[in-house]
Amino acid sequence: MKDWRYWLAEQRGTLLAFGIFIVMFFIYTANHPAGFTANVVQTASNKGVLLAFVAMAQTLVVVTAGIDLSVGMIFTLTNCLASWLVIGTGIETAFGVVAVLGTGLLCGAINGAIVIYGRLQPIVATIATGAVYFGLALLLRPFPGGSVNEDLADALTGRLFGAVPASLVVLLAVVLVVWVPFSRSVLGRAAYAAGSSETAAYMSGVPIRRGKFAAYALAGLLAAIGGLFLTFFTYTGDAAYASGNAYTLFSIAAVVLGGVSLFGGKGSAIGAIFGALAFRTIGDLLFVFDFDPLWQPLFQGVILLIAVSLGAFALFRVRNRLEWFL
Amino acid sequence: MDGAVPLFRMEGISKRYGGVRALEKAELLVTSGSIHAILGENGAGKSTLIKVMAGVVAPDEGRMTLDGSEVTFASPAAANKAGIVCIFQELSLVPELSVADNIVISDPPTRFGMIDRKAQRRIAEEALARAGASDIHPLALVKDLPLSRRQMVEIAKALARKPRILILDEATSALAGADVAKIFSVLKRLRREGLALLYISHRMNEIAELADQCTVFRNGRNVASYTAGSKSDNEVVELMIGREYSHIFPPKPARAASAAPPVLEARKLSWVDRLDNVSLTVGAGEVVGLGGLDGQGQRELLLAFFGVLRGLSGQILIDGRPVAIASPAAARDDRIGMALIPEDRKTEGLMLPMTVRENLSFAALDRLSKAGVIDRAAEQRLIDDMVGLLAIRTAGLDIPVGALSGGNQQKVVIAKWLMRQPRIILLNDPTRGIDVGTKQELYQLMRKLADAGAAILFYSTDYDELIGCCDRVLVLYDGAVKRELVGVELTERALISSALNIHGENAGPTQGADA
Numbered sequence: 001m002k003d004w005r006y007w008l009a010e011q012r013g014t015l016l017a018f019g020i021f022i023v024m025f026f027i028y029t030a031n032h033p034a035g036f037t038a039n040v041v042q043t044a045s046n047k048g049v050l051l052a053f054v055a056m057a058q059t060l061v062v063v064t065a066g067i068d069l070s071v072g073m074i075f076t077l078t079n080c081l082a083s084w085l086v087i088g089t090g091i092e093t094a095f096g097v098v099a100v101l102g103t104g105l106l107c108g109a110i111n112g113a114i115v116i117y118g119r120l121q122p123i124v125a126t127i128a129t130g131a132v133y134f135g136l137a138l139l140l141r142p143f144p145g146g147s148v149n150e151d152l153a154d155a156l157t158g159r160l161f162g163a164v165p166a167s168l169v170v171l172l173a174v175v176l177v178v179w180v181p182f183s184r185s186v187l188g189r190a191a192y193a194a195g196s197s198e199t200a201a202y203m204s205g206v207p208i209r210r211g212k213f214a215a216y217a218l219a220g221l222l223a224a225i226g227g228l229f230l231t232f233f234t235y236t237g238d239a240a241y242a243s244g245n246a247y248t249l250f251s252i253a254a255v256v257l258g259g260v261s262l263f264g265g266k267g268s269a270i271g272a273i274f275g276a277l278a279f280r281t282i283g284d285l286l287f288v289f290d291f292d293p294l295w296q297p298l299f300q301g302v303i304l305l306i307a308v309s310l311g312a313f314a315l316f317r318v319r320n321r322l323e324w325f326l
Numbered sequence: 327m328d329g330a331v332p333l334f335r336m337e338g339i340s341k342r343y344g345g346v347r348a349l350e351k352a353e354l355l356v357t358s359g360s361i362h363a364i365l366g367e368n369g370a371g372k373s374t375l376i377k378v379m380a381g382v383v384a385p386d387e388g389r390m391t392l393d394g395s396e397v398t399f400a401s402p403a404a405a406n407k408a409g410i411v412c413i414f415q416e417l418s419l420v421p422e423l424s425v426a427d428n429i430v431i432s433d434p435p436t437r438f439g440m441i442d443r444k445a446q447r448r449i450a451e452e453a454l455a456r457a458g459a460s461d462i463h464p465l466a467l468v469k470d471l472p473l474s475r476r477q478m479v480e481i482a483k484a485l486a487r488k489p490r491i492l493i494l495d496e497a498t499s500a501l502a503g504a505d506v507a508k509i510f511s512v513l514k515r516l517r518r519e520g521l522a523l524l525y526i527s528h529r530m531n532e533i534a535e536l537a538d539q540c541t542v543f544r545n546g547r548n549v550a551s552y553t554a555g556s557k558s559d560n561e562v563v564e565l566m567i568g569r570e571y572s573h574i575f576p577p578k579p580a581r582a583a584s585a586a587p588p589v590l591e592a593r594k595l596s597w598v599d600r601l602d603n604v605s606l607t608v609g610a611g612e613v614v615g616l617g618g619l620d621g622q623g624q625r626e627l628l629l630a631f632f633g634v635l636r637g638l639s640g641q642i643l644i645d646g647r648p649v650a651i652a653s654p655a656a657a658r659d660d661r662i663g664m665a666l667i668p669e670d671r672k673t674e675g676l677m678l679p680m681t682v683r684e685n686l687s688f689a690a691l692d693r694l695s696k697a698g699v700i701d702r703a704a705e706q707r708l709i710d711d712m713v714g715l716l717a718i719r720t721a722g723l724d725i726p727v728g729a730l731s732g733g734n735q736q737k738v739v740i741a742k743w744l745m746r747q748p749r750i751i752l753l754n755d756p757t758r759g760i761d762v763g764t765k766q767e768l769y770q771l772m773r774k775l776a777d778a779g780a781a782i783l784f785y786s787t788d789y790d791e792l793i794g795c796c797d798r799v800l801v802l803y804d805g806a807v808k809r810e811l812v813g814v815e816l817t818e819r820a821l822i823s824s825a826l827n828i829h830g831e832n833a834g835p836t837q838g839a840d841a
Contacts, residue, residue: 192422265422
């Protein structure tokens with residue numbers, strides 16, 4: 001086989017998510033009253049990147065065969081923090097941004113430390129830390145409020161050269177600065193190896209712990225970038241429990257749609273980004289076809305079920321029935 | 327090689343797992359430029375020995391010296407750094423990563439902090455070529471490769487680490503003839519290049535072809551070291567056995583083994599590459615043993631009978647009538663009446679957090695209930711019977727089964743199935759890891775059940791047990807029945823030599839003459 005066919009096989013999940021998104025987005029813009037305009041794309045992009053950041057965060061953890069149920073709460077906490085700190089002069093704002101991102105990184109690092117060194121199950125550990133992070137968010141913002149540096153907010157949620165959504169450019173930059181180096185580093189490979197077969201990785205002398213720790217910590221950072229962007233869109237901080245939880249659950253849905261295996265070791269954040277964008281587009285599609293928004297959860301559920309079923313076909317090939325339960 | 331300076335030396339190495347002694351003051355000398363074979367039966371301590379060498383387990387006592395200076399390895403990575411690389415029996419490849427990723431996994435080449443994919447590709451291609459496996463594409467995912475190709479990747483991965491000592495643990499067990507020949511020429515070349523090779527294999531002909539030096543292990547000790555070719559196969563087998571009978575077995579009934587009508591019969595069972603035209607019969611009142619080395623298809627054979635495998639070819643007959651057993655539920659159904667005592671009681675036999683009572687009645691709930699409601703009184707009677715019959719020692723029926731000792735847990739597994747009064751009982755190495763007293767009780771029970779008319783198929787890795795308990799033993803090798811041992815033929819020597827397939831060509835029963 002030629003090299004490109006191996007590449008294709010490896011990227012199948014990502015390409016599939018990309019395809020689903022393109023088709024859905026095409027249908028959406030074709031039926032939008034305004035059509036494919038810079039405005040429509042900008043609005044869609046701004047809605048989509050929030051989930052895209054959180055889904056990227058989830059990908060990093062899922063790749064290690066873990067799960068992070070606190071991403072939505074880190075997202076909420078950093079939103080509340082940003083509504084206090086990302087304000088004032090240029091220097092003050094810059095420090096605020098660094099502080100918000102540092103907080104996300106710290107939250108992720110705490111998750112990682114508990115899961116890896118405390119040997120707790122990721123699902124339990126992150127439910128608990130998620131509750132703590134939300135508690136902190138509530139202390140920061142008992143009621144919605146606060147403000148943000150509006151010049152920065154408008155710049156990052158507006159358009160570049162009148163056509164390209166700035167939020168999309170930031171998303172691309174984050175992919176290039178965070179995801180690409182991580183996935184190609186030794187630590188990134190350790191995270192994948194640990195997710196695929198932890199014993200094999202251990203036997204091969206792979207730095208499993210450091211790899212997993214890096215994955216959890218960076219997940220916190222990515223969720224914080226999402227929280228920052230939420231502040232830029234809304235100009236306020238809001239410790240909204242339902243919204244935090246929804247982001248956590250949607251991030252898992254986006255990851256699955258994006259071809260990332262919940263069993264770990266397989267998938268890419270790029271796929272998860274397209275999964276997130278596709279998941280967001282479901283709501284937009286209902287809008288242009290004049291469905292009641294009440295239908296949205298139902299449709300999102302159906303789409304998710306279909307996506308997950310695609311992955312289950314492998315079970316038909318199993319010849320030893322005991323392998324069904326592995 | 328005589329007089330060569332030893333590269334690596336192990337002295338007085340001991341290791342215990344709980345109460346089990348895996349290694350007892352073991353010694354080993356390894357010299358450069360030679361192939362050293364390690365022999366021993368299942369559980370003789372070979373695997374533990376190499377795990378100690380490779381830094382996977384830490385020894386309880388003893389010392390290791392490399393180039394004359396003492397070393398300790400805290401992890402496999404530390405052993406690798408010192409130049410000791412092991413190819414394990416259980417493969418150590420990461421399935422979702424590519425061949426090239428796997429080959430460089432311990433120490434990937436980096437550039438500006440990121441993995442240098444070009445360099446990685448080059449290293450992988452070189453290593454694959456050195457392992458004689460240039461046909462494997464570096465970008466292929468390991469999980470998509472067949473087992474034999476994975477083994478070649480495993481060897482390439484080891485070579486990419488530039489080892490001084492290379493350990494091969496049953497490296498050829500998954501390989502076909504052509505691949506074995508390829509590996510042999512690779513190994514011989516490595517020997518010429520000055521590597522020290524440790525070779526663990528059960529295939530005597532391979533050892534005869536490759537080894538310069540041999541060491542035999544038994545019960546965790548090295549019992550003999552000799553220059554390859556200086557002992558006959560029979561002498562080697564003698565060294566490997568050398569074990570006293572320590573168990574008391576119930577007397578076997580004196581009768582012709584084939585007198586009983588077959589209750590369970592298999593005709594030419596084949597499954598993927600694990601079972602190869604297996605035919606056998608088990609009569610009522612008969613205990614038939616399955617022997618051979620670990621992993622020669624015994625487990626798969628039992629699973630095949632129990633309806634777990636899909637895509638099975640051949641026929642299974644119960645009472646002389648062909649049946650299709652589609653699931654364990656069908657197998658335990660009264661018309662067939664089969665029970666399987668699984669190998670891994672913790673995952674396949676018991677629900678550890680649940681109570682003794684619940685675990686006992688699980689398999690028989692359908693018999694104990696009317697219209698979906700459990701008859702508590704009947705359940706209690708049956709449970710009392712079983713606890714008495716098997717002498718299960720428990721503080722109560724309502725404590726979690728996980729709190730019992732290993733032997734008593736195993737009794738619960740067996741009792742659970744006996745509650746259905748099965749006619750056919752399949753046992754998968756049921757005495758592994760349980761104490762001698764409980765073992766004896768189980769032997770008595772097996773004979774009692776057989777005398778009551780049950781047909782018993784019994785797989786064990788313990789040769790004493792097979793000899794002491796079974797009326798007949800079928801020895802499996804590579805998924806096929808290589809030999810049937812009956813009555814006086816049933817000796818430890820015969821079991822081991824047929825398990826190693828020493829008399830491979832002339833001693834087997836006629837197999838697959840017609841299809």
